[in-house]
Amino acid sequence: MSLLERIAHPNQAKVWYGEIPIQSRYTVGITGERFFREIKDNGRLWGTRCPHCDLVYIPPRLYCERCFAHLEEWVEVPTTGRVHTFTVVHLDLDGNPLPEPRIIAFIQIDGTDGGLIHDLGEVDPEEVCIGMCVEAVFKDPAERRGSITDIRYFRPVG
Amino acid sequence: MARNRVAIVGAGMTKFVRRAQETAKELAWEAASKALESCEMTLADIDAVVIGSAPEAFDGVHMKSEYLSDGCGGWGKPIIRGFVGGGTGVFSAIQGWYHIASGLFDTVLVVCEEKMSSCQPHPQGAFITIFDNITERALGPNLLWIFALEMNAYMTRYGLSKRDIALVAVKNKRNAADHPAALLGDPNITVEDVLNSEVLAWPVQRLDVSPISDGAVAIVMAAEHVARRVTNKPVWVEGVGWNLDTAYWTNRDLSYPTYVEEAARMAYKMAGITEPRKQIHIAEPYDPFDYKELHHLEGLLLFDKGKASEATALGITQRDGDLPVCPSGGLLGVGNPISAAALMKVAELFWQLREEAGARQVPGQPKRGVAQAWGDLMQVGTVIVLGV
Ligand SMILES: [Zn+2]
Numbered sequence: 001m002s003l004l005e006r007i008a009h010p011n012q013a014k015v016w017y018g019e020i021p022i023q024s025r026y027t028v029g030i031t032g033e034r035f036f037r038e039i040k041d042n043g044r045l046w047g048t049r050c051p052h053c054d055l056v057y058i059p060p061r062l063y064c065e066r067c068f069a070h071l072e073e074w075v076e077v078p079t080t081g082r083v084h085t086f087t088v089v090h091l092d093l094d095g096n097p098l099p100e101p102r103i104i105a106f107i108q109i110d111g112t113d114g115g116l117i118h119d120l121g122e123v124d125p126e127e128v129c130i131g132m133c134v135e136a137v138f139k140d141p142a143e144r145r146g147s148i149t150d151i152r153y154f155r156p157v158g
Numbered sequence: 159m160a161r162n163r164v165a166i167v168g169a170g171m172t173k174f175v176r177r178a179q180e181t182a183k184e185l186a187w188e189a190a191s192k193a194l195e196s197c198e199m200t201l202a203d204i205d206a207v208v209i210g211s212a213p214e215a216f217d218g219v220h221m222k223s224e225y226l227s228d229g230c231g232g233w234g235k236p237i238i239r240g241f242v243g244g245g246t247g248v249f250s251a252i253q254g255w256y257h258i259a260s261g262l263f264d265t266v267l268v269v270c271e272e273k274m275s276s277c278q279p280h281p282q283g284a285f286i287t288i289f290d291n292i293t294e295r296a297l298g299p300n301l302l303w304i305f306a307l308e309m310n311a312y313m314t315r316y317g318l319s320k321r322d323i324a325l326v327a328v329k330n331k332r333n334a335a336d337h338p339a340a341l342l343g344d345p346n347i348t349v350e351d352v353l354n355s356e357v358l359a360w361p362v363q364r365l366d367v368s369p370i371s372d373g374a375v376a377i378v379m380a381a382e383h384v385a386r387r388v389t390n391k392p393v394w395v396e397g398v399g400w401n402l403d404t405a406y407w408t409n410r411d412l413s414y415p416t417y418v419e420e421a422a423r424m425a426y427k428m429a430g431i432t433e434p435r436k437q438i439h440i441a442e443p444y445d446p447f448d449y450k451e452l453h454h455l456e457g458l459l460l461f462d463k464g465k466a467s468e469a470t471a472l473g474i475t476q477r478d479g480d481l482p483v484c485p486s487g488g489l490l491g492v493g494n495p496i497s498a499a500a501l502m503k504v505a506e507l508f509w510q511l512r513e514e515a516g517a518r519q520v521p522g523q524p525k526r527g528v529a530q531a532w533g534d535l536m537q538v539g540t541v542i543v544l545g546v
Contacts, residue, residue: 018295022283024218024276029181062180063187065228068194068201 121153165392168197174493183229210250215284244533247500316464334491399424418457
């Protein structure tokens with residue numbers, strides 16, 4: 001039996017506390033620059049298309065992962081899609097109950113071969129179903145920062 | 159044991175830069191697609207992918223090979239990530255070799271990527287846990303401590319001066335001025351510049367050190383029957399070796415890299431090399447610090463202990479010398495995106511042995527070269543011997 005298993009509290013064992021003192025600064029990349037600028041400036045979604053594989057990537061890619069082609073064809077895609085799957089989240093990262101449950105969905109964007117993970121809003125969890133048609137709700141232009149949270153959430157269409 | 163013969167048939171790299179706008183995946187894709195183009199192959203021709211990348215903390219992404227896989231051409235293919243710290247770049251080529259030598263695959267794309275600029279405020283923060291958490295971290299160490307202590311031990315053992323060692327930085331940064339992908343090439347740098355640069359941790363000064371960098375490098379490896387079909391200039395992997403010393407750096411003689419010698423002996427034996435000083439025509443030893451080139455040349459048995467500096471002063475290690483060392487410009491000149499920097503050395507041998515190195519080409523039609531990297535807890539040596 002190890003010492004740690006025998007002691008009542010971990011601090012009773014000799015310990016040294018340390019942290020890894022780093023923060024990461026992630027560039028959004030070559031295609032990310034345009035994708036997020038369109039969201040911020042125009043409230044629009046753009047993807048890139050591989051003509052060889054006939055795939056529209058969203059989020060957009062610089063290259064086709066299947067055939068490795070350099071993707072230079074940009075296509076504007078709808079801000080609508082379908083719920084491919086969803087969950088209802090009740091706890092935060094620390095395990096504390098959320099004031100309101102969050103509905104998180106994988107939204108297959110119309111006219112593309114990909115999608116986005118995002119919140120669903122203006123809908124009750126009981127009303128959500130797989131296959132539901134939804135649309136993006138953007139923040140006001142002044143509030144947008146060029147990030148995925150410039151989309152406030154997706155809500156049911158109609 | 160029967161092993162299939164393996165060649166390198168293509169290579170490509172991004173520029174090494176201080177801060178890349180590209181994501182890590184985009185860097186990997188650029189290098190990988192250039193390597194494929196160089197041998198007129200496509201992803202469909204590739205059986206498996208080897209991904210090399212150093213600590214996760216640099217890119218700030220855990221399970222980095224899964225993250226990088228699509229940029230490395232790994233979609234729908236068997237992939238593996240090799241990781242031995244700074245030794246990773248050469249080790250990834252070794253992994254590519256045994257994937258094919260074993261008969262499991264005919265073609266392997268090896269891609270090494272590092273994006274150190276993501277790591278804020280400085281990649282040193284990511285290195286802190288390589289020290290012993292109990293006996294060393296309380297002292298607030300950083301990586302420079304290791305190098306400074308090792309450099310001093312090496313200098314003192316062999317009676318070398320700072321000036322002797324600065325010659326390496328000058329040679330490599332001047333060589334890098336001819337490399338189109340280099341970050342710190344400088345045709346006019348002098349020994350005085352190195353000796354007058356900022357002292358970081360004595361005896362290590364600013365220009366004794368390679369720069370943190372972003373970049374990616376890729377090579378295409380193939381079994382003999384494929385290699386002969388795709389190129390008339392295959393560069394054969396003749397030997398590989400790797401070795402680790404104790405994880406306690408306080409239990410090693412810091413003036414000599416025994417682990418590099420052991421790795422070199424393994425690779426030379428496989429390559430049938432009995433007299434490395436005669437049979438090796440170019441060397442690309444790992445040079446994150448100027449003294450490390452000398453240290454590693456001795457570990458590679460290319461010079462007697464303590465004598466690599468004398469050879470440097472005599473010009474033997476210049477591009478037109480008897481044993482060109484780091485004709486690429488090395489990490490000191492081209493840059494040091496960890497794993498990519500070491501695979502760059504393998505790619506340099508590929509270009510040199512095919513006589514495709516342009517302004518960097520060493521004269522005399524070299525037939526065999528050795529590349530080496532070093533890392534982990536400063537105790538791993540990885541070695542590959544290539545020949546035509
Ligand atoms: Zn495609």
